[in-house]
Amino acid sequence: MKYEAVTIKDIAKELGLSTSTVSRALRDSYEISPETKKMVLEYAEKINYRPNPIALSLKEKRTRSIGIVVAEIANSFFSQIINGIESIAYDKGYNVIITQSHESFERELINVQYLASRSIDGLLISLASETRDLSHLKHLHERGYPIVFFDRIVDEIDTHKVIVDNKKGGYDATKHLIESGYKHIAALANAEYLSITRDRLGGYQAALEDHKIKYDESLVKFCLHGGLVYDEVEQALDSLFKQKKKPDAIFAAADKLTTNCLRYFKARGIRVPQDIAVIGFSNIDLTELLSPSLSVVRQPAFEMGQVATELLLNLIESKRPVKDFETKMLQPDLFIRESTSRKK
Amino acid sequence: MKYEAVTIKDIAKELGLSTSTVSRALRDSYEISPETKKMVLEYAEKINYRPNPIALSLKEKRTRSIGIVVAEIANSFFSQIINGIESIAYDKGYNVIITQSHESFERELINVQYLASRSIDGLLISLASETRDLSHLKHLHERGYPIVFFDRIVDEIDTHKVIVDNKKGGYDATKHLIESGYKHIAALANAEYLSITRDRLGGYQAALEDHKIKYDESLVKFCLHGGLVYDEVEQALDSLFKQKKKPDAIFAAADKLTTNCLRYFKARGIRVPQDIAVIGFSNIDLTELLSPSLSVVRQPAFEMGQVATELLLNLIESKRPVKDFETKMLQPDLFIRESTSRKK
DNA sequence: TTCGTTACCGGGAACGATTGCGTAAAAAAA
DNA sequence: TTTTTTTACGCAATCGTTCCCGGTAACGAA
Numbered sequence: 001m002k003y004e005a006v007t008i009k010d011i012a013k014e015l016g017l018s019t020s021t022v023s024r025a026l027r028d029s030y031e032i033s034p035e036t037k038k039m040v041l042e043y044a045e046k047i048n049y050r051p052n053p054i055a056l057s058l059k060e061k062r063t064r065s066i067g068i069v070v071a072e073i074a075n076s077f078f079s080q081i082i083n084g085i086e087s088i089a090y091d092k093g094y095n096v097i098i099t100q101s102h103e104s105f106e107r108e109l110i111n112v113q114y115l116a117s118r119s120i121d122g123l124l125i126s127l128a129s130e131t132r133d134l135s136h137l138k139h140l141h142e143r144g145y146p147i148v149f150f151d152r153i154v155d156e157i158d159t160h161k162v163i164v165d166n167k168k169g170g171y172d173a174t175k176h177l178i179e180s181g182y183k184h185i186a187a188l189a190n191a192e193y194l195s196i197t198r199d200r201l202g203g204y205q206a207a208l209e210d211h212k213i214k215y216d217e218s219l220v221k222f223c224l225h226g227g228l229v230y231d232e233v234e235q236a237l238d239s240l241f242k243q244k245k246k247p248d249a250i251f252a253a254a255d256k257l258t259t260n261c262l263r264y265f266k267a268r269g270i271r272v273p274q275d276i277a278v279i280g281f282s283n284i285d286l287t288e289l290l291s292p293s294l295s296v297v298r299q300p301a302f303e304m305g306q307v308a309t310e311l312l313l314n315l316i317e318s319k320r321p322v323k324d325f326e327t328k329m330l331q332p333d334l335f336i337r338e339s340t341s342r343k344k
Numbered sequence: 345m346k347y348e349a350v351t352i353k354d355i356a357k358e359l360g361l362s363t364s365t366v367s368r369a370l371r372d373s374y375e376i377s378p379e380t381k382k383m384v385l386e387y388a389e390k391i392n393y394r395p396n397p398i399a400l401s402l403k404e405k406r407t408r409s410i411g412i413v414v415a416e417i418a419n420s421f422f423s424q425i426i427n428g429i430e431s432i433a434y435d436k437g438y439n440v441i442i443t444q445s446h447e448s449f450e451r452e453l454i455n456v457q458y459l460a461s462r463s464i465d466g467l468l469i470s471l472a473s474e475t476r477d478l479s480h481l482k483h484l485h486e487r488g489y490p491i492v493f494f495d496r497i498v499d500e501i502d503t504h505k506v507i508v509d510n511k512k513g514g515y516d517a518t519k520h521l522i523e524s525g526y527k528h529i530a531a532l533a534n535a536e537y538l539s540i541t542r543d544r545l546g547g548y549q550a551a552l553e554d555h556k557i558k559y560d561e562s563l564v565k566f567c568l569h570g571g572l573v574y575d576e577v578e579q580a581l582d583s584l585f586k587q588k589k590k591p592d593a594i595f596a597a598a599d600k601l602t603t604n605c606l607r608y609f610k611a612r613g614i615r616v617p618q619d620i621a622v623i624g625f626s627n628i629d630l631t632e633l634l635s636p637s638l639s640v641v642r643q644p645a646f647e648m649g650q651v652a653t654e655l656l657l658n659l660i661e662s663k664r665p666v667k668d669f670e671t672k673m674l675q676p677d678l679f680i681r682e683s684t685s686r687k688k
Numbered sequence: 689t690t691c692g693t694t695a696c697c698g699g700g701a702a703c704g705a706t707t708g709c710g711t712a713a714a715a716a717a718a
Numbered sequence: 719t720t721t722t723t724t725t726a727c728g729c730a731a732t733c734g735t736t737c738c739c740g741g742t743a744a745c746g747a748a
Contacts, residue, residue: 050461055704074423098442291635362698399734
């Protein structure tokens with residue numbers, strides 16, 4: 001079914017004018033007489049004319065759209081970021097195209113390629129947890145394509161980046177557990193090579209050191225898909241509890257890891273925090289309604305989206321190639337609730 | 345910062361060919377000699393040529409993209425629907441552009457207009473709760489623009505629609521409350537004129553009648569934004585509890601309404617289900633982790649997205665105008681948990 | 689030698705909109 | 719009246735790609 005749209009030619013033909021005159025009349029050019037303008041405007045209104053953005057994009061080599069790649073929009077952290085992105089983008093007259101990688105490298109590649117092939121003016125991306133090969137992004141970046149990384153960033157590509165202080169988040173969470181009397185603190189993290197994993201575990205390790213607790217590698221488990229699939233978390237926790245030295249607390253370094261931990265404990269009748277304390281990175285807005293209510297490290301996701309978008313729009317609208325890139329770091333917040341209540 | 349992309353002209357110039365020849369070589373036309381093809385293909389590969397989808401869209405009058413308008417991607421119901429939509433769309437080679445109305449009519453209008461102005465081939469939409477004026481959609485539909493409604497539909501526009509059996513959902517939930525011994529069952533619903541409100545309350549009312557309980561209008565409250573803002577729910581519940589006839593159970597007809605009810609009760613120390621039972625429409629995947637775990641009517645959201653997308657692609661790819669439209673109805677599931685446990 | 693094929697390739701219009709430039713006619717200045 | 723200026727519009731190029739027409743070699747057949 002073809003949807004035939006009204007074009008400037010239809011107006012021109014109907015009114016016996018040239019397309020240039022119609023175009024200028026619509027843009028209120030001084031070169032067009034008031035009578036002609038009125039006639040064009042009225043007829044355009046009557047037949048509900050809308051300029052074709054595709055044609056404009058082709059001519060102007062810009063689309064006034066920006067692309068987003070996130071792991072999962074179902075993840076509160078990302079949906080809050082997207083809301084932050086939209087709040088800035090729409091103000092500046094940009095549209096936003098959202099895509100999901102579902103933590104898959106292949107899907108990320110497809111999305112980036114689709115977005116980059118000139119359907120958008122710039123890209124905001126948080127890497128999929130599977131992604132190790134960055135050539136698709138390097139290629140774009142080398143050719144001057146505006147890219148801003150947020151959340152999951154990479155060192156190899158020099159551009160604007162926005163993150164939270166993940167090390168501090170991991171440190172604060174671990175410190176809180178230690179000070180609450182927990183001794184054997186396990187950590188559950190996303191894929192090992194991700195920036196957020198490195199930093200959050202770095203904070204975890206630093207807190208242990210500062211409190212003279214020996215770092216025990218066997219207490220740290222990784223989930224390649226960030227807990228997106230429950231099995232992954234189940235396996236990690238199974239192996240954690242099979243060890244002779246059982247943890248009495250766990251620090252989960254991502255949203256899905258945290259909730260899937262709770263699910264695992266509930267399924268097995270392991271009581272939180274009596275049997276094990278739980279704290280995790282999470283931005284879900286139901287934490288206080290959970291049983292037990294959940295202690296979390298919360299990231300300023302909305303703000304993160306705003307900052308990233310501002311940086312991206314700067315890149316896009318800059319006249320000259322930008323060589324001076326910055327990495328903005330926001331501060332996470334620690335919320336103490338029942339799931340880590342002090343050990344008796 | 346301008347990002348200069350490689351075009352077919354660059355290849356033509358470098359190789360001393362015409363653009364037509366290069367174009368044909370790239371599309372493997374029989375009219376081009378094997379040597380020329382090889383040369384073009386290799387050079388295109390070398391400089392990483394990608395066809396410009398904007399130019400193609402302009403020429404072919406199609407974009408192979410479909411647009412989505414939902415209230416909130418942060419809402420699990422909608423994010424599950426989106427995943428269903430993507431699963432079908434990507435298989436068929438379509439890209440998906442997601443937009444949010446945030447329950448605002450104005451935002452919906454902007455999004456629909458942006459999407460419809462030929463950036464997409466068809467539209468999947470669940471109306472914003474504020475939306476009463478449908479002229480923006482009627483206009484498009486009359487001109488043959490492919491539209492499929494899901495979740496929140498309208499009678500006035502005759503096209504494909506996908507819903508769940510909302511009346512049954514409301515009926516089952518209410519029946520369950522009645523059979524558990526609750527007498528004064530309140531209902532909290534979305535904006536009054538929405539199809540989902542009408543149907544779900546219809547089920548509620550039918551269940552009351554079938555059990556010889558008189559329908560009491562004062563026990564039914566509406567929230568214009570579907571509980572998106574907490575205040576709205578707070579006001580509704582305040583007025584509900586100020587009445588002399590206090591409810592002993594509540595049926596919340598939407599996701600955010602349900603969780604905000606729990607939040608309200610928790611804040612005021614009202615115990616669920618001892619003081620009041622709660623059941624609601626919800627697709628959040630944390631219901632069993634809540635305190636108390638939540639009884640819900642769950643919709644097959646993923647499937648809904650799939651069905652809607654299949655219908656839309658049928659419309660888009662149909663050669664002749666489609667006049668025969670259908671409304672597909674899926675079945676909701678009732679999950680009984682602690683929040684409605686039998687009254688003593 | 690000449691005609692007909694076949695194999696290859698180029699020119700140019702088209703998609704919808706903008707815009708620099710050219711130019712009639714009308715108005716103003718000389 | 720003549721010249722200049724202003725007004726108000728049209729022509730055509732442009733963006734990147736496809737595709738309908740052609741066109742021109744080379745080669746075999748008559």
